Amino acid sequence: MSAVVSAQNLGLTFRTNDGDVVALSDVNLTIEKGEFVSFIGPSGCGKTTFLRTIADLEQPTSGTLDINGQTPEQARKARAYGYVFQAPALYPWRTIEKNVALPLEIMGYTSAQQAERVKRTMDLVNLAGFEKKYPWQLSGGMQQRASIARALAFDADLLLMDEPFGALDEIVRDHLNSELLKLWERTQKTICFVTHSIPEAVYLSTKIVVMSPRPGRVTDIIESDLPRARPLDIRESPEFLAIAARVRDGLRAGHSYEEAV
Amino acid sequence: MSQLQFFLALVAGGLCAAALALSLVTPFEQGLLLKAFLALGFLSLIRFFVPLGLWADGAFAVLGAVAVLTAIGVFAPTPAFFWMALIAAWLFAWLFVERLSKALAPGLADNAGLGLLIPIVFGVTILVAWEAITRAGNVPQVILPPPSMIWARITASVPTLLADFQQTFLKAVLIGYALGCGLGFVVAILIDRSPFLKSGLLPLGNFVSALPIVGVAPIMVMWFGFDWPSKAAVVVIMTFFPMLVNTVAGLNASSAIERDLMRTYAAGYWQTLMKLRLPAAGPFIFNALKINSTLALIGAIVAEFFGTPIVGMGFRISTEVGRMNVDMVWAEIAVAAVAGSVFYGVIVLIERGVTFWHPSVRGA
Numbered sequence: 001m002s003a004v005v006s007a008q009n010l011g012l013t014f015r016t017n018d019g020d021v022v023a024l025s026d027v028n029l030t031i032e033k034g035e036f037v038s039f040i041g042p043s044g045c046g047k048t049t050f051l052r053t054i055a056d057l058e059q060p061t062s063g064t065l066d067i068n069g070q071t072p073e074q075a076r077k078a079r080a081y082g083y084v085f086q087a088p089a090l091y092p093w094r095t096i097e098k099n100v101a102l103p104l105e106i107m108g109y110t111s112a113q114q115a116e117r118v119k120r121t122m123d124l125v126n127l128a129g130f131e132k133k134y135p136w137q138l139s140g141g142m143q144q145r146a147s148i149a150r151a152l153a154f155d156a157d158l159l160l161m162d163e164p165f166g167a168l169d170e171i172v173r174d175h176l177n178s179e180l181l182k183l184w185e186r187t188q189k190t191i192c193f194v195t196h197s198i199p200e201a202v203y204l205s206t207k208i209v210v211m212s213p214r215p216g217r218v219t220d221i222i223e224s225d226l227p228r229a230r231p232l233d234i235r236e237s238p239e240f241l242a243i244a245a246r247v248r249d250g251l252r253a254g255h256s257y258e259e260a261v
Numbered sequence: 262m263s264q265l266q267f268f269l270a271l272v273a274g275g276l277c278a279a280a281l282a283l284s285l286v287t288p289f290e291q292g293l294l295l296k297a298f299l300a301l302g303f304l305s306l307i308r309f310f311v312p313l314g315l316w317a318d319g320a321f322a323v324l325g326a327v328a329v330l331t332a333i334g335v336f337a338p339t340p341a342f343f344w345m346a347l348i349a350a351w352l353f354a355w356l357f358v359e360r361l362s363k364a365l366a367p368g369l370a371d372n373a374g375l376g377l378l379i380p381i382v383f384g385v386t387i388l389v390a391w392e393a394i395t396r397a398g399n400v401p402q403v404i405l406p407p408p409s410m411i412w413a414r415i416t417a418s419v420p421t422l423l424a425d426f427q428q429t430f431l432k433a434v435l436i437g438y439a440l441g442c443g444l445g446f447v448v449a450i451l452i453d454r455s456p457f458l459k460s461g462l463l464p465l466g467n468f469v470s471a472l473p474i475v476g477v478a479p480i481m482v483m484w485f486g487f488d489w490p491s492k493a494a495v496v497v498i499m500t501f502f503p504m505l506v507n508t509v510a511g512l513n514a515s516s517a518i519e520r521d522l523m524r525t526y527a528a529g530y531w532q533t534l535m536k537l538r539l540p541a542a543g544p545f546i547f548n549a550l551k552i553n554s555t556l557a558l559i560g561a562i563v564a565e566f567f568g569t570p571i572v573g574m575g576f577r578i579s580t581e582v583g584r585m586n587v588d589m590v591w592a593e594i595a596v597a598a599v600a601g602s603v604f605y606g607v608i609v610l611i612e613r614g615v616t617f618w619h620p621s622v623r624g625a
Binding site for chain 2 (some may be wrong): 082105
């Protein structure tokens with residue numbers, strides 16, 4: 001196994017008019033190939049910033065960060081990852097299939113390759129039959145599925161997901177979570193997943209990174225020993241609840257620091 | 262029946278009754294159609310006991326308009342009941358449109374043809390009132406000629422109007438519009454590309470737009486001669502800035518997430534421009550195109566007031582007004598209004614096709 005993401009003493013400070021804000025401080029983390037890693041913590045703990053730093057959307061101010069042994073910028077230019085944002089960010093002037101084909105157009109795939117990949121990824125996220133619809137004709141859950149298809153279309157090995165289901169109701173969310181697990185199972189991708197839901201993090205992950213704010217830092221890294229095949233009712237099992245309790249303890253430890261300030 | 266409809270119906274019927282009573286002093290056979298309209302209008306008061314369909318009100322309005330127009334000049338001097346009949350006909354038209362718009366309101370999109378009826382009724386009402394007031398009221402021609410006279414002038418001077426239209430609209434307006442909008446667009450892209458140009462060109466564009474057109478037009482005539490190029494130059498100056506400002510704003514209309522997405526694909530500047538920022542700027546660019554379509558016509562006509570060959574809409578307006586041929590001035594105004602509306606309408610149609618996805622177009 002080789003490290004897909006490797007961060008050493010990573011720090012990021014935003015300079016604002018009100019002074020410096022430390023978004024990340026001394027983050028050390030290694031993510032191996034094929035892992036499903038969740039980042040959990042209260043808002044302002046830097047979990048999204050860390051994901052954006054991996055994606056080269058933010059630049060770290062200290063420490064080192066390697067993606068597949070490259071700098072984040074090289075990795076971005078090599079199209080090493082697909083990014084799923086909090087909002088679907090589908091372009092309303094494109095049909096769903098054209099939206100999924102957008103990265104393929106930019107990366108210069110032939111139209112035959114585009115058609116083949118669009119069909120494959122649309123099937124993967126169960127959106128077959130909606131190719132010709134426009135984003136605003138679809139429900140929120142379907143839009144977010146389309147944005148996942150778009151991130152998968154060019155077959156990057158790393159999938160970065162920033163609270164992709166945060167805006168959806170719990171029923172849709174449960175459904176998409178179990179579909180995401182199946183998808184991960186089938187594609188063998190490495191997934192980094194930002195969330196602030198404990199059950200979601202425990203249900204999905206092989207590794208849970210607990211973070212706390214001011215300054216954003218990692219307080220606990222939990223390796224989950226749940227089996228890879230996870231029916232939804234695994235969430236009532238004692239093993240699941242034990243991991244959830246440990247995550248909750250980690251979050252509480254972060255909060256006590258906050259209350260002391 | 263709403264309160265407004267109630268009062269409209271009551272006043273229209275009441276006016277007819279009063280006018281009918283006043284008209285009884287004139288010989289019976291004089292203005293028979295007008296009297297028939299007044300009698301029927303009086304009878305319409307039975308609607309308070311037996312409901313009348315909205316098409317009945319439409320028929321009353323049409324009958325009233327025809328009766329009033331045919332009765333012009335029958336009575337001399339114009340009696341009070343003539344004016345009362347005109348007002349009653351207008352009230353019936355109002356009532357008709359009011360009821361029609363209420364009936365259509367739930368599914369206006371499905372009734373495009375009927376929806377079009379409302380502005381047509383509105384326009385025809387204005388024309389009928391204009392015709393009746395100017396002719397029956399003996400309004401001096403120089404102040405306001407009746408529409409029939411303007412129409413007669415239009416049909417009698419088609420070759421002149423056509424030559425003016427070609428000179429002003431097809432040459433000065435369209436060419437100036439294309440150049441001005443195109444230039445504004447290109448400069449907006451240049452500005453977007455370079456912060457230096459942003460601080461240098463944007464204030465300059467602002468400065469150019471602040472130039473008074475009345476002052477610039479004679480200068481343009483010096484520079485580009487008497488013919489249409491000088492008018493096109495004025496149009497360029499007028500249309501350049503709205504296009505520039507709107508395109509610059511539109512290029513920044515895409516959201517941060519949408520731009521981040523392009524960055525994650527390692528998309529280049531031009532790819533991001535073509536696939537994200539220009540489509541997102543579409544609604545802004547079309548706003549500028551719409552604003553400019555009317556500005557261009559105004560600019561070209563006014564520019565012709567300052568030196569021009571003996572053809573052109575602005576030239577015709579300025580010379581014919583000096584010769585008291587006000588009907589010709591109105592004929593040119595009518596041509597300009599129709600041309601401007603069609604121009605605007607065509608751009609709106611293209612806009613609907615191109616920015617179909619925008620909430621303001623798809624009605625979400």
